[in-house]
Amino acid sequence: MQRLTRQRNAVFSAFSDAGRVLTAPEILEHARAIVPEISLSTVYRQVSLLLADGEIAKVELPGEPARYEVACKADPHDHASHGASDDAGHHHHHYFHCSQCGQVFLLHACPGPMHDLAPKGFQVTHHEVTLHGLCAACVDAGAKAPKTHPPH
Amino acid sequence: MQRLTRQRNAVFSAFSDAGRVLTAPEILEHARAIVPEISLSTVYRQVSLLLADGEIAKVELPGEPARYEVACKADPHDHASHGASDDAGHHHHHYFHCSQCGQVFLLHACPGPMHDLAPKGFQVTHHEVTLHGLCAACVDAGAKAPKTHPPH
DNA sequence: CTACGTGCAAAAAGTTTGCAATCGC
């Protein structure tokens, strides 16, 4: 991008605002708090630019619309765990999807290369792991109120 | 399903015909070989019925359109045994997605429960693993000729 | 001032649904 517009700022700050993985409509919602007239098209366009710039990363889960998170260029927490990464230097994440509230959580671990799962002759370059279940908040809510409101 | 129509047969036999994981348009293509006038709507409707009957299973990979495969009938009659059973009892599949030819392959292994990847207090009920890379055929083709030509 | 960025509407792509005609049983 070449110009610093209010919309771009609004889209980017939506992430720090929410502090979690967001879908495009969710970004729109947060960005509207700053620039009410922003359109969904602009959100998608800014997301594309931010992706190209490596500022954010796309998070795709099976059967879910795409989400986006602020890119973690050099993760200060967990690194150096997999020197011989199967991903040629690309730092990837795995996610937890709460089946109740629908929220997506970043996991801070990786099961490591899983070459052995692939048939012989296959070349594994990358893997994705998604966990499903209940997040701590929903487990907690469920423990107190067994009658949960209808899942989406 | 209550009626045995040519279309239903065509949709179902598309799987044995192809012997692999298929998207809805791919099913349509195969089914058209048997019932040329079949429509995509009918494919989707029959797929829904076959899913409800447990004859086929939906395969969703990150960022990919839904695919379907013939259901693995390891357990002929699944009772309503839902509950404490987590990963251990849930028979699921994992997949390999070839980044060159786009084909999806069923894996015959599972890394096992990965509860430890989730944050404390989270309840993991299910997990999905997707491997990406080159299938044997594409590795082979690439080794011989760098020309990228999907087998289609 | 000028080109990039924006909003809107329309288009793509994948999937679902309303409806009248059709066809299994």
Next chain:
DNA sequence: GCGATTGCAAACTTTTTGCACGTAG
């Protein structure tokens, strides 16, 4: 014949794009 099933078109969802206007630099 009855009603489930079909084909078509239209709706829907998520994302992209064409176009005229607006605005940053």
